[in-house]
Amino acid sequence: MRRAAALLLASALGCQEPLDAPTDAVSAPDVLADTALAPVTDPLSMPTEPTLSPSAFKPAEQCASCHADHVAEWRGSHHAYAMIDPVFRALVAVRQTHEGGRSDRFCLQCHSAVATRGGEIEPGFRFEDLSPIALEGVTCEACHRVTSVDRPNNSGHRIDVGAPIGGPHATPVANDFHASRHDPLFEQSEFCAGCHDVVEVIGLPLERPYEEWLESPAGADGRTCQDCHMPASLGRLVTGGPERTRHSHRFVGVDVPATATGAAAETLDAAVQALLEGAADLDVEAHPAAARAGERLDVVVTVTSRVEGHSLPTGSAFLRELWVHAVVLDAEGRVIHETGALDEQGDLKGPFSELDPYGDPSLMQFGARLLDATGTPTIFPWRAVEVASTAIPAGHQRTQTLHVPVPLDAAGPLTVEATLRFRATPPHVLRALGMPPGVTIRDLVSRSVSVPVSDVEP
Ligand code: HEC
Ligand code: HEC
Ligand code: HEC
Ligand code: HEC
Ligand code: HEC
Incomplete structure (x- = not known):
């Protein structure tokens, strides 16, 4: 039944292009092909009018004076890479030529929630026109200003730049730069689900690590995404701060972002190899x-x-x-x-x-x-x-x-x-x-x- 509906929808969306688009068709999207089709929107994650101001978000650089290690780890990660990843940019460009930009917000809602909710992603947008904070992709405050997850997929998390910085520690030491807020959400798999489960516009579940996790042995005994992908160690959150549990922000996955070079790339490469060998x-x-x-x-x-x-x-x-x-x-x-x-x-x-x-x-x-x-x-x-x-x-x-x-x-x-x-x-x-x-x-x-x-x- 769902398949039939999907088929109908797919033909309604007009898939008339040749099956394998010639690769030379992949270029900057200056032509809006299907202007008759309305852009894809969603009140929370793909609003037509901006619901936040990108300039209110602080770049990772500003966290580095106190959280140097977190920033250095994040810089080598896929989260820092989410908007500069050439594979991502190329796939967005193909979709723009196929669909005329109607799904641009759809593709960008997780890779840069700040840009999408901040009104920077208009149909047919170009990466080179985006603000620096938009290009930081899944940046510190895109995660640490999250206040809830309303749906466990498709950028279903709420972001409130006015809320204190959320984190896993119950008694953070006060500082002059930001107010802090203890939020158990940061230790739960639901937190990651908001971006890691992807449902296509026609309702087809494309990526579903969280759904899979719910049915997995780890899901059953409470081992979270963070337990495996953000391993804990003893350290300090800030220079001169108390000893605490800290969590790796390298987010090791299955490959090494091209932005990692030298010794950092080698370390990351070894970590990816170890994850896969296990x-x-x-x-x-x-x-x-x-x-x-x-x-x-x-x-x-x-x-x-x-x-x-x-x-x-x-x-x-x-x-x-x-x-x-x-x-x-x-x-x-x-x-x-x-x-x-x-x-x-x-x-x-x-x-x-x-x-x-x-x-x-x-x-x-x-x-x-x-x-x-x-x-x-x-x-x-x-x-x-x-x-x-x-x-x-x-x-x-x-x-x-x-x-x-x-x-x-x-x-x-x-x-x-x-x-x-x-x-x-x-x-x-x-x-x-x-x-x-x-x-x-x-x-x-x-x-x-x-x-x-x-x-x-x-
Ligand atoms: C619901 C959030 C979400 C949406 C919507 C989304 N992505 Fe992603 N995307 C992710 C996540 C999370 C990953 C990392 C998954 C992984 O590596 O297995 C990813 C990874 C990718 C990758 C792989 C990058 C690589 O280097 O291998 C590409 C390419 C990509 N996305 C393109 C797109 C395009 C094009 C769209 C629009 C059709 C899109 N994404 C929509 C969350 C999203
Ligand atoms: C002036 C120094 C300073 C700057 C700059 C700073 N922080 Fe902090 N941050 C702290 C201190 C101090 C703590 C508490 C450390 C402790 O209790 O061990 C903290 C704690 C945190 C926590 C943990 C909160 C909790 O309850 O678990 C997070 C998350 C955090 N900061 C994120 C950020 C981000 C993101 C930025 C940049 C936008 C940033 N910080 C910039 C000083 C700073
Ligand atoms: C018990 C440990 C464990 C848990 C829990 C876990 N992962 Fe993984 N994850 C792995 C391992 C091992 C790999 C590499 C093998 C693979 O791709 O399945 C991996 C790979 C990945 C990848 C890269 C996949 C790709 O090919 O691009 C993503 C994305 C990911 N995990 C996200 C998540 C999310 C989101 C959760 C929570 C819902 C989660 N993981 C929970 C161990 C774990
Ligand atoms: C993809 C989302 C995400 C991004 C991006 C991110 N963090 Fe975190 N951060 C988390 C989560 C989740 C935790 C808590 C992990 C846990 O408790 O299992 C955390 C914990 C922290 C903590 C508390 C200490 C610790 O290690 O547990 C600090 C400080 C922190 N992050 C700073 C930063 C800074 C600075 C940046 C940007 C350079 C950043 N984070 C980027 C998700 C993120
Ligand atoms: C705001 C959206 C967002 C949130 C929240 C988020 N991620 Fe991601 N994540 C992404 C995107 C987008 C990518 C892919 C970036 C790229 O390479 O193009 C990614 C990539 C990754 C990768 C690398 C996969 C690979 O291909 O090797 C891992 C591992 C990962 N995330 C783990 C997590 C975990 C664990 C959490 C929860 C603590 C989390 N993420 C929360 C958006 C998010």
Whole structure:
């Protein structure tokens, strides 16, 4: 029923462009294509008239004299990157060319709530015209002036720049710069839900880490987003202040913002790698334990998620790629079977490969795929009417059997090598956005099994 309604709405929104927009169409949005369609609005998060004044917000720089460590950590984080991230800007530009700016406020409501509520995001806006505080994205006061979360998605939090700075400490020492307010909301997952659960304009749930968390082992025993993504340590909140629990503001996720450089980038890179390496287990078994030349070997591959807070992957899962690369070699190094290899453009041999879309029928891939009204995979959420998910729910596992015909002349023993691999931004996404290539693949876990080969029985 919901799907039918979504389909109707999608066609009402007029999806007439070719399925894969030519990448050279990605340019500054000077033409408003569908001016007949009214801009998307919402009284709380996408108001037509400004409900706050961006100039009332203080930039992170002003917090640095007292909270130097918090500011330094935040600067290297994705939150500081939310408005300068080139992938974000490129996707907004494509949506502007497709929809003529009607959804600009929709895209900006979380990445810069201050700009969106402050009236800076008019349909067809340009990043270069925005104020410095708007470009700070998810800045200190975009979070610390939050007073409540009215809905756990789509920028559903209230921001009151007149309210004292909210935080987790019950007895903050007074200071001349800001009034402080203890608010337990800052220790709850609901706080993050306001921005991290994304529902598309037609009502399609695109990103739902909070919804997943509610059903997860961590959700059941009260471990919050903060417990994993803002780990606590003992320290001082301000120079000369009392010793207290402080929380990392690096917000480690699945990749390193391009703004991080030098030693900071290396530290962050190691933290991302550690988070991902802890995220899954991989198991490989061969049946029968000894292969027979000329017969079939079954290789059973099992991926178990160790993420207890949400699915693996989560968030922008439709942009990410998580897959198993498995190769079976004979003793002379001859490849007998392979899945999860890349084509010459670096893409998996699935629907987004331009060179070999049917080249890997046994590909084991986990994530989310957006499907448009014709059932065709797309990376553009505004064209999607369905999200097909193969992400692994918290605490679950996925098993697949690779059927490997063993050649008569295979030299034993065979070696099965399997690796679980991840990348935040695959080449086909960069191509579709008209961005230069450059992709980091991270290996999460590898397994290798040796399988003896016995001759065919006479
Ligand atoms: C409800 C809040 C919200 C809305 C609305 C929203 N985003 Fe985001 N966006 C996020 C969050 C949170 C993340 C980080 C999620 C993750 O990394 O898994 C994100 C991440 C992204 C990324 C990935 C960045 C990267 O470097 O990989 C892109 C691209 C992006 N958003 C584009 C958009 C576009 C385009 C729109 C409008 C269609 C939009 N967003 C609307 C909250 C939002
Ligand atoms: C003049 C110094 C100073 C400046 C500038 C400053 N703060 Fe503070 N802030 C403090 C002090 C002092 C405390 C209390 C520390 C303690 O109790 O250990 C504090 C506490 C906090 C807390 C914790 C509140 C709680 O109850 O948990 C937050 C959050 C905070 N500041 C955010 C900010 C932000 C955001 C900025 C910039 C907009 C900022 N501060 C600028 C001095 C400052
Ligand atoms: C028990 C620890 C744990 C909890 C609780 C947890 N996470 Fe995560 N999170 C992880 C791990 C591990 C990863 C990396 C693997 C993955 O992507 O699932 C991750 C990844 C992410 C990513 C990056 C996804 C991507 O591919 O872009 C986002 C965004 C995120 N978490 C948000 C949240 C939010 C929001 C909550 C609370 C609703 C939360 N997490 C709760 C452990 C946790
Ligand atoms: C994405 C939202 C977000 C942003 C952006 C953010 N904070 Fe926080 N901050 C939090 C949360 C949530 C906590 C409490 C974490 C907890 O108790 O588990 C916190 C806690 C604090 C505290 C109290 C001490 C501590 O570490 O618990 C200070 C001080 C603080 N933040 C300062 C800042 C400053 C300065 C900035 C900007 C440079 C900033 N924050 C940006 C969400 C944010
Ligand atoms: C005001 C909106 C907002 C709030 C509140 C918020 N986030 Fe985010 N978060 C974002 C956006 C937008 C991005 C993606 C920025 C980008 O890279 O384009 C992001 C990115 C992240 C990432 C990095 C994901 C990656 O791709 O590696 C993590 C981790 C994260 N947030 C955790 C949290 C946690 C934990 C909380 C709650 C304490 C929280 N966020 C609250 C908007 C928000």
